[in-house]
Amino acid sequence: MAIRVAFKFMRESLRRKTKFDENKCNSRQYFCTGFSETAQPSPPLIPKTVPHFSKKGRLFTGATIGLLIGGFAYASTVDEATFCGWLFSATKLVNPFFAFMDPEFAHRLAVSAAARGWVPIEKRPDPSILGLEVWGRRFSNPVGLSAGFDKNAEAVEGLLGLGFGFVEVGSVTPVPQDGNPKPRIFRLPKEGAIINRCGFNSEGIVAVAKRLGAQHGKRKLETSSTASPVGDEVVQGGKAGPGILGVNLGKNKTSEDAASDYVQGVHTLSQYADYLVINISSPNTPGLRQLQGRKQLKDLVKKVQGARDEMQWGEEGPPPLLVKIAPDLSKQDLEDIARVAIALRVDGLIISNTTIQRPDTIRHNPVSEETGGLSGKPLFDSSTNILKEMYLLTKLHLKVIFLDAYLGISTALIRNTLFYNLHLGKDSFDWLWRHLQDAYKKIRAGATLVQLYTAFAYGGPALIPKIKAELAQCLERDGYKSIYEAVGADYR
Numbered sequence: 001m002a003i004r005v006a007f008k009f010m011r012e013s014l015r016r017k018t019k020f021d022e023n024k025c026n027s028r029q030y031f032c033t034g035f036s037e038t039a040q041p042s043p044p045l046i047p048k049t050v051p052h053f054s055k056k057g058r059l060f061t062g063a064t065i066g067l068l069i070g071g072f073a074y075a076s077t078v079d080e081a082t083f084c085g086w087l088f089s090a091t092k093l094v095n096p097f098f099a100f101m102d103p104e105f106a107h108r109l110a111v112s113a114a115a116r117g118w119v120p121i122e123k124r125p126d127p128s129i130l131g132l133e134v135w136g137r138r139f140s141n142p143v144g145l146s147a148g149f150d151k152n153a154e155a156v157e158g159l160l161g162l163g164f165g166f167v168e169v170g171s172v173t174p175v176p177q178d179g180n181p182k183p184r185i186f187r188l189p190k191e192g193a194i195i196n197r198c199g200f201n202s203e204g205i206v207a208v209a210k211r212l213g214a215q216h217g218k219r220k221l222e223t224s225s226t227a228s229p230v231g232d233e234v235v236q237g238g239k240a241g242p243g244i245l246g247v248n249l250g251k252n253k254t255s256e257d258a259a260s261d262y263v264q265g266v267h268t269l270s271q272y273a274d275y276l277v278i279n280i281s282s283p284n285t286p287g288l289r290q291l292q293g294r295k296q297l298k299d300l301v302k303k304v305q306g307a308r309d310e311m312q313w314g315e316e317g318p319p320p321l322l323v324k325i326a327p328d329l330s331k332q333d334l335e336d337i338a339r340v341a342i343a344l345r346v347d348g349l350i351i352s353n354t355t356i357q358r359p360d361t362i363r364h365n366p367v368s369e370e371t372g373g374l375s376g377k378p379l380f381d382s383s384t385n386i387l388k389e390m391y392l393l394t395k396l397h398l399k400v401i402f403l404d405a406y407l408g409i410s411t412a413l414i415r416n417t418l419f420y421n422l423h424l425g426k427d428s429f430d431w432l433w434r435h436l437q438d439a440y441k442k443i444r445a446g447a448t449l450v451q452l453y454t455a456f457a458y459g460g461p462a463l464i465p466k467i468k469a470e471l472a473q474c475l476e477r478d479g480y481k482s483i484y485e486a487v488g489a490d491y492r
């Protein structure tokens with residue numbers, strides 16, 4: 001690459017130099033003919049702008065070419081891990097440009113770049129302390145990308161390649177829908193937050209199934225990790241490759257029968273999913289959150305589980321089913337959800353979606369008045385509290401479920417929210433460092449896996465290796481040998 005740039009630079013310099021010589025020659029002719037008696041008609045005396053290459057300029061060009069070639073030669077001698085680290089760090093340079101763009105346009109650009117593979121690929125193996133087994137699958141690390149970033153499964157491979165332990169696509173609705181009018185995503189960078197009222201903009205289950213089907217085949221071909229488990233052997237990674245893929249299902253805005261929407265999602269997409277999520281907690285689809293009520297939730301989960309279980313499954317069995325809940329729930333709501341989750345052996349809860357609350361810490365910002373769900377740093381404490389409550393409500397039963405390995409059931413409480421500060425400088429670096437430990441805090445509060453969106457939107461790819469490194473360091477510092485030992489450590 002560096003050599004190509006250097007050649008292009010030299011070619012351009014030579015071309016300009018040749019033009020310069022020609023011009024010089026032409027102007028000499030002009031002066032000759034201009035003063036000769038035979039010359040006619042004499043052209044107007046307009047001085048030509050002739051590019052001038054000073055000695056300084058030539059030195060500068062030479063030094064640049066030398067540096068490029070030298071840099072390239074040096075880069076080719078470093079090991080893959082160092083080079084990979086450089087690439088991830090280099091993505092930080094792009095963040096400020098994204099910050100100037102309209103949030104939805106920046107998001108579109110990021111998804112397109114990941115879909116085309118214009119993002120760094122994590123070549124460094126994850127620290128072994130981060131590896132864990134959930135639902136009979138081996139995750140190389142517990143840090144995932146939350147739903148809403150890749151709503152239409154355009155960039156699964158690129159996103160997994162960034163080093164996420166898992167990527168959740170969606171929410172996908174049965175019928176394509178545009179979502180709410182734009183603008184519908186708002187940044188609060190100083191507060192480390194986003195407000196969105198997207199309203200499930202989705203290309204629909206058929207388009208997503210086509211895409212996932214094509215990617216599934218390609219990823220399967222490229223990897224040998226998809227071999228069926230032998231006996232009790234744990235599957236390394238997901239169905240189609242080393243990375244785990246979650247599919248998050250939503251309902252259409254105008255649909256009267258929510259359960260039928262989720263069932264359609266299961267029928268069309270579950271064959272590609274390593275886990276499925278029923279999203280009943282987006283604040284931007286009218287009536288959706290009412291599905292979290294005890295009776296509604298019970299009916300819904302039963303229907304969805306039924307639809308999944310009546311499909312034909314190989315040795316691996318059906319994908320686990322998770323429910324994603326809101327952070328704006330009363331104690332009674334939480335108890336109801338916990339009862340249903342335990343009774344129906346739901347495989348996991350994702351805590352949590354965005355909040356409709358506006359904490360005091362963001363009220364000074366006029367953007368906080370925008371309607372929609374708030375995510376990011378201001379959500380951290382309230383969602384951690386819900387996580388703690390849910391962990392305690394389901395803890396005893398989780399143990400039973402975990403022991404019941406024959407059914408292949410285990411439960412993961414998955415929690416979002418991390419924040420990464422993109423400004424550089426000593427103070428902000430200290431601040432950033434404190435917040436990188438958020439993943440560890442969530443795990444100690446009861447989460448087995450963590451996922452994030454807002455932090456990734458601000459921090460970009462460079463954030464992922466940092467979170468993983470910090471998490472591994474925290475576990476080692478506190479004497480844990482694995483993630484499992486740290487899950488729920490706050491209550492021991």
Ligand SMILES: Cc1cc2nc3c(=O)[nH]c(=O)nc-3n(C[C@H](O)[C@H](O)[C@H](O)COP(=O)(O)O)c2cc1C
Pocket residue numbers: 146147148149151170171185194195196198200248279282324352353354374375376377379416417418451452453454455
């Ligand atoms: C722009 C945007 C779109 C989102 N879309 C979805 C979605 O379609 N489905 C869903 O379950 N969650 C969606 N979410 C919620 C995130 O998945 C996540 O649960 C939430 O943002 C809290 O995590 P965070 O603080 O790490 O961002 C969206 C969030 C944002 C910011």
